[in-house]
Amino acid sequence: MDDVLAVDAVGLTKRYGSLTAVDAITLKVARGEVYGVLGPNGAGKTTFLRMLFGLIRPDAGSIRLFGQSRDEVGTRVLDHVAGFIESPKFYPYLSARRNLAGLARLDGLSGRGAAHRIEEVLEVVDLRDRADDRVGGFSFGMRQRLGVAASLLRDPQLLVLDEPANGLDPAGMRDMRALVKRLAASGLTVLLSSHDMLEVEEICDNVTIMRSGSVVYHGSIADLRERAPAQGHSLSTDDDERAHALAATMPDVSVVRGAEGGLVVTGAQADIDRYVLAVVTAGIGLRSLGIDETPLESLFFLLTERTTEVTT
Amino acid sequence: MLRSNLTRTILSLAVVAVVVAALFVVQHRSGGSSITEARLERSLPTTFSHLYLQQADLLGRTGLTMKSLDARADCDKGGPTVANSGPGADWICLMTWNDPDVPLPDGSGKFELNVHSNDCYTAGGPSKLVGLVTIVDRRGREVPNPVFEFDGCFDPNGDDTPTGVTIVPPPVTAPTSADAR
């Protein structure tokens, strides 16, 4: 069983009418691995994860989890799998503890064993003090942590986390990342989906990068680093439109629109210098130029946004 | 998503319902209603007799039985041009019964029936023969008259062979001011 893959997805495809949300994705996660699925919003990560959990039926392809497929064993396919997709949801009119007790029942757990485990997982996510409060009154971050607790309750071997730090304030984000790191270090197989290269880079061994439903990179973080271009620069001008258009005439630099406005310029230092000069010569006012992102982030943007318009 | 889903469900349900209903109606057209002359003619006298005996009991009268009353009915819906089946407030039943103390001057009493589609009916008796809405019982109390107006139900699958009862209606006389309501 040790050489059996935790996740073995082959050719997974999901279409909604004319839109192909996930296009023939193949993804393999070995046991004990900490694996990242990276991509901007709308890349198809969530659809992929929903297929993994059987919430969505794929139009083509197959998924095996620890060697088992849903067609053969039904819900047993999830026996060693837990996690959440998008923000975790609970019954707002029940307390955190009762929510967990209910989910434990759906796992076939009840009685003292379940009660003991519930206390353990509440402790792990630091929610014991609020365990008897209704979830309806919880903050976003607390719900996110409760989502992790609910997943750990099943004592999974594979933990699937979809954007666990999404929507959290900086402190919450830091805590969540520390928690994910701890979980990853505990020997669990972790499948982490994120739109944030930094989050994935820190803890993942291997990564799949998705764009518009397709895989654009697939391999180890180490390999990815080697492919990474020079440092990305953020550029702000008084006419980003023209500055962006100008880049089309210069094949050596890549200029894309940044997620938070402005432009992201990547390329060799000399090429960037020439580009900036060209911008100024063209009469475009230069407002700021700074080192913006890690090389991996730059590569990520290159892979996922280069030829598409960024929508924010 | 929600809307189209729901619209589809409602539309498909409606289509199925209409088709099934249409098939059913076509198939059962010949069968017709469970509300028939024969069933009313069997049910009404029974119900009336039971209640008539209760009225007699309230009035302190003795000696009447279901058998001695021997109530019979001849029912008709909406006159000669209308088929004698189906619900409606236009059922008329002529009834005869034997009560030595209350003779039937016209030879019968006319009951107006409102028959509902659920095989139950509300019948109103002729007050000249059965009394007004309330009566004074033997202890001098004013109580509801059980036969002034009453409800009854019959078995929709019950005996439907003609009863053979024919009661000749009284000759039509010019209405007098006393008859007019």
Add this chain to the structure above:
Amino acid sequence: MTTQSTPTHADAAPVVGHITAGRPGVLGVFAWEVTKLAARARARWTLLVCLAAPVVLVVVLKGQQRPPKDSLFGRYIHESGWALPLLILGFAAQWVLPLLTALVAGDIFANEDQHGTWKTVLTRSASRAQLFWAKTLTAMAFALVVLVVLAASTMLSSVLIVGHQELVGLSGQLVPSATAARLVLASWATAAPPLLAFTALAILLSVRSRSPAVGIAAPVVIGMVMQLVGSLGGIEALRPLLLTTPFEAWHGLLVEHRFYGPLVSGAITSAVWCIVALTLAFTSLHRRDITEG
């Protein structure tokens, strides 16, 4: 269920426990659904209304100078305490019973959509089929509890307030008090099959619409339309197909020579509605892609 320990790393962090997910039974899932239902104010209020409303209704009707003669047994409400429960049964079947069951059945599936919790429950060890049957069982059980509470409260309050005199039956016959008690009880019991069929209908609408409002309101509207169609002349051939017809099958128990034909055909009609609605609902839930939440 299964609490076998699995070998863990010697240096395992505390996050790794020693429980493996087991197999929940439908009863386990049912217990969870009941817990959720019991925590909801709507369910508690519904039962409270079923308990209290008949008492109020009996007191109000008892005070009426003119009894409601339009409905069966309405004219006898001052004469016998057994007439009132039958009057109320006839009235409740028109739209009250469909509403009471739809309050829970119309919500029990759609409420997972409302809270976005389908993904939460479907990523555990319970299958869609188990969740479907547990929820269906819960809604059906609630419907029966509602019926029992309503019947008990109605019978008890009218016997205590009006008394337990003889009852005039639907053939005009006098029914002794003890027999009347049994017949009234049996009459209320005959409302169970159509009530369960309405529950199934509410479940179907709840699954398909994914909206509690539709799940609750639509069965009531459908019930009223059926009531109307059933009362029209000329299309009586449709009556056996309608879900409101079995609600009147108890009439056969209250005549002198009891007849059971409508009870049998009513039970069959209810069963067919039930099976069709539940099959459609199950298929819909089974095939559905959970993309929201």
